Amino acid sequence: MAGGLTEGWRTAFTYAVMIVLSLLVLFPFYWMVMGSFMSDSEVTSYPIRLVPKRFHFENYTLYFLFTKLGEQNIRETLKVRHSGLEGDVLTWMRNTLYITALGWVGVVFVSAAAGYAFAKIDFWGRDVVFLILMSGMFMPWMVLLIPRYLFFRSLGWVDSFRPLYVPFLIGGGLLVIFLFRQHFRTIPNELVEAAQMDGASHLRIFLQLMMPLSKAPIAAVSVLFVMERWNDLIEPLLYLGGQSRMWTMSLALFNIVRQVGAADMGATPINLQMSGAVILVVPVLLLFFFAQRYFVQGLTQGSIK
Amino acid sequence: MDSQAKSRRRARWTRRYIRSTLTGYAFLLPALIGFLVFQIYPLGADLYNSLFRWTVVSPRVWQGLSNYQDMFTKDVVFRRSMVATLSFVLCVPVAVAVGLLVGVLLNNQRLKGLRIFRTVVFTPFVTAPVAVAVIFLFIFNPTRVGLVNVGLKMMGLKTVSWFRTGTLAMFVLWVAYIWVRLGFNMIFVLAGLQTISPEYYESAALDGASPFQQFRHITLPLITPTLFFLLVMGLITASQEFNLPFLMTNGGPRDSTALINFYIYKLAFEYNRMGYASAVAAVTFVILLVLTVVQWRLQSRWVFYTD
Numbered sequence: 001m002a003g004g005l006t007e008g009w010r011t012a013f014t015y016a017v018m019i020v021l022s023l024l025v026l027f028p029f030y031w032m033v034m035g036s037f038m039s040d041s042e043v044t045s046y047p048i049r050l051v052p053k054r055f056h057f058e059n060y061t062l063y064f065l066f067t068k069l070g071e072q073n074i075r076e077t078l079k080v081r082h083s084g085l086e087g088d089v090l091t092w093m094r095n096t097l098y099i100t101a102l103g104w105v106g107v108v109f110v111s112a113a114a115g116y117a118f119a120k121i122d123f124w125g126r127d128v129v130f131l132i133l134m135s136g137m138f139m140p141w142m143v144l145l146i147p148r149y150l151f152f153r154s155l156g157w158v159d160s161f162r163p164l165y166v167p168f169l170i171g172g173g174l175l176v177i178f179l180f181r182q183h184f185r186t187i188p189n190e191l192v193e194a195a196q197m198d199g200a201s202h203l204r205i206f207l208q209l210m211m212p213l214s215k216a217p218i219a220a221v222s223v224l225f226v227m228e229r230w231n232d233l234i235e236p237l238l239y240l241g242g243q244s245r246m247w248t249m250s251l252a253l254f255n256i257v258r259q260v261g262a263a264d265m266g267a268t269p270i271n272l273q274m275s276g277a278v279i280l281v282v283p284v285l286l287l288f289f290f291a292q293r294y295f296v297q298g299l300t301q302g303s304i305k
Numbered sequence: 306m307d308s309q310a311k312s313r314r315r316a317r318w319t320r321r322y323i324r325s326t327l328t329g330y331a332f333l334l335p336a337l338i339g340f341l342v343f344q345i346y347p348l349g350a351d352l353y354n355s356l357f358r359w360t361v362v363s364p365r366v367w368q369g370l371s372n373y374q375d376m377f378t379k380d381v382v383f384r385r386s387m388v389a390t391l392s393f394v395l396c397v398p399v400a401v402a403v404g405l406l407v408g409v410l411l412n413n414q415r416l417k418g419l420r421i422f423r424t425v426v427f428t429p430f431v432t433a434p435v436a437v438a439v440i441f442l443f444i445f446n447p448t449r450v451g452l453v454n455v456g457l458k459m460m461g462l463k464t465v466s467w468f469r470t471g472t473l474a475m476f477v478l479w480v481a482y483i484w485v486r487l488g489f490n491m492i493f494v495l496a497g498l499q500t501i502s503p504e505y506y507e508s509a510a511l512d513g514a515s516p517f518q519q520f521r522h523i524t525l526p527l528i529t530p531t532l533f534f535l536l537v538m539g540l541i542t543a544s545q546e547f548n549l550p551f552l553m554t555n556g557g558p559r560d561s562t563a564l565i566n567f568y569i570y571k572l573a574f575e576y577n578r579m580g581y582a583s584a585v586a587a588v589t590f591v592i593l594l595v596l597t598v599v600q601w602r603l604q605s606r607w608v609f610y611t612d
Contacts, residue, residue: 011413011416013410014410014416015416018422021407021426022426025425025428025484025488026428028429029428029440031440031443032436035443044455046458047455047459048456106335106339110336110339111336113333114332117328117329117330117332122322123322123325123326123327133336133337133340136344138597139344139348139590140589140593142566142569142589143347143589144343146354146579147348147354149573150361153361167339167342167343170335170338170342171335171339171342172336172339174340206332227431231431233434234547238574253436254435270443270450273439276439277439280436281432281436284431284432285431289424
């Protein structure tokens, strides 16, 4: 019913919208990358420079302590504002991965165990407890943040990594519990019953049957968790703020461009801010591109209906 | 009937049931302990602390409900913060509408680049807020150095001092926030649109309906569950936004961008007013709860479920 001409126009228009929108979205990234390779005067030059004259790789090597290319590292460059800056990008990456790994164990195993119980074990109060647990998801995080901080402070855990992973090690994650429950519910009960008739306890069923079948949700949860920990600023800020050796990636970049309020922009050179931002962003982007095929599917699967 | 129910209940408490109950709670134990320690206890502690005036280094001073009283009568910043949060949250319907528009325009499975496009538009969502702040502060730098200002100068226009007025500062926050969240909205809209059977559109077209009519009478009603989800999620998330004001405006010119979580943070960790901060947090919690319940109730008015 639609003429070939109309269809062609429609498709062209659609492609046009896609391209324009993509450009708008990528525009800030373009500047982040290009600016990171420029010299300071180039970034802020008038008229706008789209491409640097030459690529200043030292903007990046600056962040790595061990590089000796005759260039100073970030500690020297920012000496005036950040005396006592310890550690470098590799240290900060390591810190971030450390807290992520420890938290990950809890997020996966504790949550999966709870999800399995809700899905496959018949026990008294199951549905009520589940509802109560889920309601916890909707609590505004600021309400929890202050008492948690005070609690950890009373334990002497400020300036340590523990507050960043212990809640996950012990409590898992509420949303994750929900996801695992959903996942286990798709596994037919017959499997569980058959295993039980063979004399297997729930523990064995869980470890040897359920978990190997859960590669997909574990992968999805892992990717999300890594991203969340990597990007999070406020928890590391509260608990690691004073110790530059212990910073996580986001916290480190924050401190390096610290007090980035409009008035203070000149503090750290913009091109260095950009290269720091690229270092911060690229690992997560790579992870995202690699996992996005599963990621988008998992997000939209159960939510609309 | 009653004796049947009783025997059913008695029959439930078999050895097997008791054992599976114990097993169930054993599996649940770490999660439950974590929940109690890190969710329930903090909630109670927050309410408790809100009744005192407390800087951590000195003992608590009983205030009763006067924290709450002062909040609503004397605290100007609180009021400004509420206004700021409200003006910020208004970007959520805008972001959802844009997501809807784009989703509708691009709803064509046979489009080749759609997958790549979805990935591209979703990328800002996984970008660390610190990086987002760095980029957008450069783009909107109020001096002659900022990207937009340089562009304006190149076009012969005057530069804009982006953070001098509340409106401009809030605009910058809007742009940054929508940039981050657009992909998220769009993906859900696209997923929701794909659940609408093309037969509806075909028969409507056969009846002579224009694209606008099709949108208004088919797409719009059937996409309302998705819209509802995005709006509620968006509201809950946006009202708790902290990173943007903290990183970009520090509360903005005279608290005009002092979103409520930012204000609470300052109260607790810069002014050390733990008790009062807890009270403000508790009030925020209640407001959020009420708004969510209201939205939930209003569903029947405008959300159209097909099942």
